[in-house]
Amino acid sequence: MDPSLVDALPTPPALNAAEDTDLRDRRTFLSRLLRHRNAVIGLSILVAVCVVCLLGPILWAKNPTTIDFAAFGKGPGIHHLMGADDLGRDEFTRILYGGRISILVGFLSMVIGIGIGGVIGAVSGWLGGSLDFLLMRVVDVALSIPSLFLLLLLSVVFPPGVLSIALIIGLSNWMRPARLMRSQVLTIKPREYVEAAHAIGSPPWRILLRTITPNAVAPLVVNGTILMGQAIVTEAVMSFLGFGVQPPTPSWGNMLTNAQTFIVSMPWLAIFPGFMVFITVLGFNLVGDGLRDAM
Amino acid sequence: MATFIVRRLVLSIPLLFGITVVIFFLAHHLPGGPLAMYLNTASVTPEQLQHLTVQLGLDKPVYVQYAEWLARAVRGDLGHSFGDGRAVVEVIADRVPATLELMGAAFTLSVVLAFCIGILSAIRRDSLFDYVVTVLSYAGMSMPIFWLGILVIMEFGARLHWLPTAGMGTPGQPFSLADNLRHLVLPTCVLAAFTLAQESRYVRSSMLDVIGQDYIRTARAKGLAERAVVLKHALRNALIPVVTVLTLDAAYLLSGALVTETVFAWPGMGRLFYDSLREGNYPVVVGIAVMVSVLVVLLNIVADVLYAVLDPRIKYN
Numbered sequence: 380m381d382p383s384l385v386d387a388l389p390t391p392p393a394l395n396a397a398e399d400t401d402l403r404d405r406r407t408f409l410s411r412l413l414r415h416r417n418a419v420i421g422l423s424i425l426v427a428v429c430v431v432c433l434l435g436p437i438l439w440a441k442n443p444t445t446i447d448f449a450a451f452g453k454g455p456g457i458h459h460l461m462g463a464d465d466l467g468r469d470e471f472t473r474i475l476y477g478g479r480i481s482i483l484v485g486f487l488s489m490v491i492g493i494g495i496g497g498v499i500g501a502v503s504g505w506l507g508g509s510l511d512f513l514l515m516r517v518v519d520v521a522l523s524i525p526s527l528f529l530l531l532l533l534s535v536v537f538p539p540g541v542l543s544i545a546l547i548i549g550l551s552n553w554m555r556p557a558r559l560m561r562s563q564v565l566t567i568k569p570r571e572y573v574e575a576a577h578a579i580g581s582p583p584w585r586i587l588l589r590t591i592t593p594n595a596v597a598p599l600v601v602n603g604t605i606l607m608g609q610a611i612v613t614e615a616v617m618s619f620l621g622f623g624v625q626p627p628t629p630s631w632g633n634m635l636t637n638a639q640t641f642i643v644s645m646p647w648l649a650i651f652p653g654f655m656v657f658i659t660v661l662g663f664n665l666v667g668d669g670l671r672d673a674m
Numbered sequence: 675m676a677t678f679i680v681r682r683l684v685l686s687i688p689l690l691f692g693i694t695v696v697i698f699f700l701a702h703h704l705p706g707g708p709l710a711m712y713l714n715t716a717s718v719t720p721e722q723l724q725h726l727t728v729q730l731g732l733d734k735p736v737y738v739q740y741a742e743w744l745a746r747a748v749r750g751d752l753g754h755s756f757g758d759g760r761a762v763v764e765v766i767a768d769r770v771p772a773t774l775e776l777m778g779a780a781f782t783l784s785v786v787l788a789f790c791i792g793i794l795s796a797i798r799r800d801s802l803f804d805y806v807v808t809v810l811s812y813a814g815m816s817m818p819i820f821w822l823g824i825l826v827i828m829e830f831g832a833r834l835h836w837l838p839t840a841g842m843g844t845p846g847q848p849f850s851l852a853d854n855l856r857h858l859v860l861p862t863c864v865l866a867a868f869t870l871a872q873e874s875r876y877v878r879s880s881m882l883d884v885i886g887q888d889y890i891r892t893a894r895a896k897g898l899a900e901r902a903v904v905l906k907h908a909l910r911n912a913l914i915p916v917v918t919v920l921t922l923d924a925a926y927l928l929s930g931a932l933v934t935e936t937v938f939a940w941p942g943m944g945r946l947f948y949d950s951l952r953e954g955n956y957p958v959v960v961g962i963a964v965m966v967s968v969l970v971v972l973l974n975i976v977a978d979v980l981y982a983v984l985d986p987r988i989k990y991n
Contacts, residue, residue, distance in 0.1 A: 520692035523974070524967045527929035531951055532963060536703045612818045616933060619820050620948065639824060639937075643832045653821030661816035 411673040418669020424662035428655070432478030441472040444627045455647055462647040465637060473629040474651055480630045481659070484545045484614045489607040491549025493556050493599060500560025501595075504568070505587050515561070518554045526551055530613065534622040544623050548610045556602055563595035597674045601667055608663025615656045631656050678982065682975045693967045694747070698740050701960045747964070753957035757950075762961040766943060772842060773942035776934065777927050779858055780865035785920060787870055792877025796885065797904055807874065814871025819930055823864045823937035830860060840939040861938040868930040869923050876919050880912040887911075914984045921977035925970040 412418050446468060455462045461470035503514040521529075530551050537543040567573060568591070576586045611631075617623030618632025626633055631652040638649035727733050731742060746753070752762035795804040831839035838857050843849055884890065885908055893907045894900075932944030939945070943962055950958040 516688070516692065519689055520696060523689060523693055523970050524696065524963065525925065525928040525932075525970060527932050528947060528963050528966055531932075531948070532697070532700050532959070535705065535951060536700055608816070615818055616820055620933075620936060621952075635821065635824060639827070642824070642828050646828060649821075649824050649828060653818060653824065656818045656821065657813075657816055660818070661812065664812065664816050 408673055412669055415669040415672055417665040418673070421662045421665025421667075421669060424658055425666065428478065428659050428662065429482065432475050432482060435475040436472070436479070439472060439475065441469050443468065443473045443476040443629050445469075461651045462645065464634075464648055465641055465645065470634075470648065470651060473634060474631070474655055477629040477631045477634060477652065478655060478659075480541055480624055480628065481611050481614060481656070484541060484548065484624075485607045485611040487542070487545035488548035488552060488610040488614075489603050491546060492552035492606055492610075493603045494553075495549070496553035496556025496558075497560050497596075497599060499553065500557040500562075501564055501587060501592065503557070504561040504564030505583075505591070511561075514557075518557055521551075521554050526613075527616070530617060531620070531622050534617060539625050541624060541628070544614055544617065548613050548617075552606055552610065556599055556606070559598050559602055560595060563598060564591055567591050567594055601671045601674065604663055604667035604670055608660040608667070611663070612656060612660055615652075675982075679975070679979055682978060686971050686975060689971060690968060693971070694744060694964055695740070697960055697963045697967070698743060699736065701956055701963075702736055702739075704954060704956060704959075743960075752961040752964070755958050756955045757953065757958070762957045765958055766946070766961055766965060769941060769943045769946045772940060773931055773935070773944065775858065776861055776865060776940055776942060777924070777931050779862040780868075780931075780934075781924055781927060783862060784866035784868075784870040784873055787866070788873035788877050791870075791874040793881055793904065793909065795874070796878045796881035799882065807878075811871040811875055814867060817867070817871075819864060819868045820933050820937050822867060823861075823934060826860055826864055827937070842941060861934050861940055864937075865927065865930050865934045868934075869927060873916075873920065873923060876916050877912070880916050881908060884908045884912045914981070917984060918977045918981050921973055921980060925973045928966050928969070 451463065451465065455470075461474060464470055464473070499514055499518075503511045530547060533547040533550065534544070537547055564587075573586060573590055576590045581590070614623055614630065615632030615635075618630045619635050621633075621636060624630035624633055634652040635649065638645075638652070641648055731739055734742075743753070750763060752766075754760065755762055755765045757765075791807055795801075795807045798804055827839040830836045837859050838844065839860055840857075842857050843853050844857075847853060890903060890908055893903045898907075928944070931942060932947060934940065935942045935945040936948050943966070947959065947962045949955075950962070
């Protein structure tokens with residue numbers, strides 16, 4: 380259509396109305412989410428964990444790597460809220476710093492996984508044909524190697540470090556988002572409003588970005604929430620096995636590596652880090668559930 | 675049916691090719707190169723290293739090495755372990771029974787429990803039982819398996835001394851089945867818990883789908899006993915989607931087995947992979963990674979075939 384014709388159309392009132400419903404939709408979405416009991420429990424857990432881990436080290440000014448043999452093996456008490464470890468380091472401080480790393484790795488790897496998966500899925504679904512076939516076979520290959528075996532191999536190939544871990548976990552988590560995005564694009568492609576966008580002469584990349592993507596992301600958001608929880612467990616497992624975050628940098632996973640040796644004399648070392656992983660992942664799963672129902 | 679299976683097998687060949695390419699090239703980039711294990715050994719001289727490099731063909735371009743490896747691999751030769759020089763296939767075969775024992779026991783336990791729990795919570799929907807199971811399955815899905823393993827060792831091994839927590843048998847004693855089974859209990863429970871939460875949810879939701887159908891109402895209207903309605907009419911139809919998921923879960927169990935075997939010092943394939951990766955025992959690492967991937971591909975085919983067999987509405991040509 381001729382651009383001047385589009386300009387001539389009497390659109391302003393219609394646009395305002397559209398914005399109104401958009402706003403109402405967003406409000407009802409939030410209120411639906413906040414009425415969802417599981418989602419509220421999950422959100423509360425996540426907010427609490429994030430606030431404590433992000434602000435904690437500022438208020439509780441201890442060093443997570445300071446070795447204090449006088450505190451060796453002290454149980455939970457006033458000076459050491461969660462006790463001290465086999466080198467007399469304060470367990471609570473280490474939990475807080477470890478939490479920052481877990482959340483960072485979880486977030487980055489989720490962004491990487493959803494980013495790669497979203498782009499590959501969108502391109503695959505939009506272009507179709509032999510490229511689609513090829514990309515989906517790559518997904519099949521990546522899904523056939525059991526994840527932990529692939530992750531451990533990757534972790535040895537990449538230089539050790541927190542960013543590497545995030546990248547590795549992201550690289551092993553893009554396949555399901557890719558399949559999700561592809562099927563979303565395939566469902567939306569034949570709809571009338573996409574045809575309308577074609578009819579007014581929008582370029583294809585613009586239709587993909589502005590018309591299809593906003594309508595396709597909902598399941599990806601749900602998947603992203605659950606992926607972030609899974610990434611935190613994955614980081615913990617890898618660090619526990621010695622292929623993730625390397626000591627002395629604390630992480631919930633590598634804090635458990637030594638705990639097995641002191642299972643009788645210092646059981647708190649085995650309980651607290653694992654419990655943190657557990658409730659954080661529980662939080663993400665509950666929120667993911669709430670998002671799925673609210674969307 | 676036979677043509678369907680053959681076709682699925684043929685289609686999986688390019689897939690297997692892709693998998694071996696990914697694993698081979700990843701392993702080729704291990705730090706220190708493929709001979710890293712020998713680099714740290716003082717008794718190995720540079721001349722010996724040079725000799726090994728030529729002998730193993732490591733001086734050739736990567737794609738040539740891959741082609742040679744593949745040519746041998748399809749004939750069942752995965753090279754030799756750097757550790758003791760035995761054939762990789764032999765080294766892995768030694769560990770397969772331990773993994774199969776653990777995975778088989780865990781899979782059986784979790785499937786049996788998942789069906790009991792799933793069916794009960796579906797027919798008693800919204801009861802106290804259903805509610806408790808729901809809460810527990812949320813907990814189970816969020817539980818890191820290695821932490822559960824540590825907790826179990828702490829409680830049943832270190833504190834109560836009920837069961838052994840490491841290995842497949844008591845060291846120094848001749849093999850006895852009773853001893854072996856006692857060692858099997860804790861790792862099996864931990865590994866089963868890994869999939870139980872998910873599986874019981876699948877069974878529950880699949881049962882709920884079926885129970886709402888007209889033919890179930892018809893069966894009840896005929897005056898059939900509730901037991902027959904649930905077990906014969908509902909369960910048979912609810913099984914179809916569940917069986918596929920369970921087959922795919924068996925593949926997922928492999929990753930869980932790696933963790934469980936490491937925590938409980940269970941001498942299986944997962945533990946061997948972990949040890950080999952730490953030592954830089956490159957041929958064994960590649961061998962195991964390829965074998966578990968082949969297993970996953972085969973299980974995917976089994977899932978497809980089962981689906982076609984169980985559901986007469988699906989035509990498999």
